[in-house]
Amino acid sequence: xxxxxxxxxxxxxxxxxxxDPKDRVLIFDTTLRDGEQSPGAAxxxxxxxxxxxxxxxxxxxxxxxxxxxxxxxxxxxxxEIAKLVKNSVVCGLSRSSFAxxxxxxxxxxxxxxxxxxxxxxxxxxxxxxxxxxxAEQVIDAVGASVSRARNYTDNVEWSAEDATRxxxxxxxxxxxxxxxxxxxxxxxxDTVGYSVPEEYYALIKRxxxxxxxxxxxVWSTHxxxxxxxxxxxxxxxxxxxxxxIECTINGLGERAGNAALEExxxxxxxxxxxxxxxxxxxSTKFVRASKLVAAVSAFxxxxxxxxxxxxxxxxxSGIHQDGMLKNIETYEIMRPESVGLxxxxxxxxxxxxxxxxxxxxxxxxxxxxxxxxxxxFRRFKDLADKKKLVFDEDIEALVDQEVxxxxxxxxxxxxxVAAGLGVAPKATLALEIDGQRxxxxxxxxxxxxxxxxxxxxxxxxxxxxPLYQVSAVTEGTDAQAEVMVRLEENGKEVTGRGADTDTMVxxxxxxxxxxxxxxxxxxxxxxxxxxxx
Ligand code: KIV
Ligand code: ZN
Numbered sequence: 058x059x060x061x062x063x064x065x066x067x068x069x070x071x072x073x074x075x076x077d078p079k080d081r082v083l084i085f086d087t088t089l090r091d092g093e094q095s096p097g098a099a100x101x102x103x104x105x106x107x108x109x110x111x112x113x114x115x116x117x118x119x120x121x122x123x124x125x126x127x128x129x130x131x132x133x134x135x136x137e138i139a140k141l142v143k144n145s146v147v148c149g150l151s152r153s154s155f156a157x158x159x160x161x162x163x164x165x166x167x168x169x170x171x172x173x174x175x176x177x178x179x180x181x182x183x184x185x186x187x188x189x190x191x192a193e194q195v196i197d198a199v200g201a202s203v204s205r206a207r208n209y210t211d212n213v214e215w216s217a218e219d220a221t222r223x224x225x226x227x228x229x230x231x232x233x234x235x236x237x238x239x240x241x242x243x244x245x246x247d248t249v250g251y252s253v254p255e256e257y258y259a260l261i262k263r264x265x266x267x268x269x270x271x272x273x274x275v276w277s278t279h280x281x282x283x284x285x286x287x288x289x290x291x292x293x294x295x296x297x298x299x300x301x302i303e304c305t306i307n308g309l310g311e312r313a314g315n316a317a318l319e320e321x322x323x324x325x326x327x328x329x330x331x332x333x334x335x336x337x338x339x340s341t342k343f344v345r346a347s348k349l350v351a352a353v354s355a356f357x358x359x360x361x362x363x364x365x366x367x368x369x370x371x372x373x374s375g376i377h378q379d380g381m382l383k384n385i386e387t388y389e390i391m392r393p394e395s396v397g398l399x400x401x402x403x404x405x406x407x408x409x410x411x412x413x414x415x416x417x418x419x420x421x422x423x424x425x426x427x428x429x430x431x432x433x434f435r436r437f438k439d440l441a442d443k444k445k446l447v448f449d450e451d452i453e454a455l456v457d458q459e460v461x462x463x464x465x466x467x468x469x470x471x472x473x474v475a476a477g478l479g480v481a482p483k484a485t486l487a488l489e490i491d492g493q494r495x496x497x498x499x500x501x502x503x504x505x506x507x508x509x510x511x512x513x514x515x516x517x518x519x520x521x522x523p524l525y526q527v528s529a530v531t532e533g534t535d536a537q538a539e540v541m542v543r544l545e546e547n548g549k550e551v552t553g554r555g556a557d558t559d560t561m562v563x564x565x566x567x568x569x570x571x572x573x574x575x576x577x578x579x580x581x582x583x584x585x586x587x588x589x590x
């Protein structure tokens with residue numbers, strides 16, 4: 058499948074031709090590694106391939122595809138992404154042990170441009186409690202790990218986990234040794250989102266200027282958002298001389314997330330007057346990428362999220378609307394089209410045929426295989442029967458769901474619900490599990506409870522339900538409901554998403570989607586012990 062857009066990366070490259078190469082900032086996307094580590098954000102292999110394809114087409118310089126030793130699923134995902142990606146460097150993460158590095162090397166070897174990213178914690182608190190190693194042992198491990206990685210590729214990145222809470226002398230020695238052993242990128246993570254811009258600026262500047270060999274490598278930022286300063290810190294790092302930013306679509310990531318890719322790129326574009334740096338990323342693909350990542354990770358984007366939030370370009374108040382009518386510059390610092398936002402367009406109706414539907418999919422950036430297309434078309438017809446106005450957003454929600462569930466072992470195939478004032482809520486639900494139809498009927502405390510009880514009876518499991526959330530895809534009472542369901546089992550969280558004009562059907566779909574992911578997680582087995590931020 059491929060995603061297409063109005064602009065392409067060639068246009069961006071042409072626009073950038075006149076710019077100074079020393080001011081070029083490499084965009085390193087870690088949505089598929091750090092982003093996916095976010096509790097509940099697990100993606101299937103197919104989801105990851107779709108995201109990787111969009112990132113590649115968007116012009117992201119480096120795609121961190123996963124953490125190969127953490128599970129067989131992650132290993133396979135990195136191999137497949139490495140085979141698929143055409144332009145970007147494909148990177149696999151590893152800790153400092155040789156087994157980790159060898160596994161990462163095995164996975165990225167399929168890439169046209171492979172990179173190994175190896176890291177170790179350097180701060181006193183991590184050394185003492187996480188690694189039980191002293192500073193000298195950590196420094197030795199840095200040298201050994203970078204040399205080992207160089208056996209697989211000459212594109213090696215080394216990271217100091219929790220760098221911003223590390224004594225400067227230890228951090229300087231680690232960086233110096235990593236460079237000496239052949240690392241080509243040195244990453245300085247603010248792992249716990251503790252830094253402030255002035256401090257981060259000073260750290261990067263001194264490292265770059267004072268570490269021997271510091272002028273020969275690319276310095277990189279990797280900022281978490283615990284205090285809401287991830288983007289500001291990353292940009293401070295660039296002003297200090299960093300030329301790679303690690304970030305994620307929608308700012309997805311552990312805890313409060315990572316620096317948001319779309320915010321970084323737009324800040325550089327819009328404020329070129331004081332931030333004279335540039336990237337080769339095609340920003341017109343942001344809205345599409347944001348929706349895709351929200352759909353496959355089932356992490357909704359907050360309405361007022363900068364750049365890609367639903368309200369990011371909405372002008373509600375009278376005073377603002379009046380100003381906008383006179384001159385859009387009164388309240389708009391960037392054009393919605395520059396991030397790929399177009400007005401909600403009326404899409405297709407119930408009389409539209411296959412050709413029109415295929416054409417619309419192409420415009421929206423989808424190219425589906427035959428089976429997925431037929432299923433999506435059938436669901437579109439059902440939707441058009443129920444809903445007078447079918448918008449582009451409706452089609453996107455429908456297709457995203459179709460693609461995300463096409464390989465699921467459990468499928469929702471039937472549902473009827475009886476509920477209302479004075480009626481005991483009852484659900485009758487049918488699932489197809491590995492091709493076999495199973496049905497169950499039960500009452501519940503409400504219709505949703507009855508539906509979820511049916512699913513639990515058909516697929517027994519002990520998972521808790523920490524989140525059930527309903528929102529609308531478009532406006533109006535006939536809008537499709539979008540439901541998010543999060544399940545938690547033995548400390549593992551997964552999130553499922555379902556969309557339908559019937560909120561009960563959307564709820565059942567979301568629960569089934571989460572259950573499919575839970576089963577996939579069980580199959581993948583335990584993650585390697587010391588996962589990272
Ligand atoms: O936050 C962090 O320190 C990380 C490293 C593994 C780069 O994600
Ligand atoms: Zn991180």
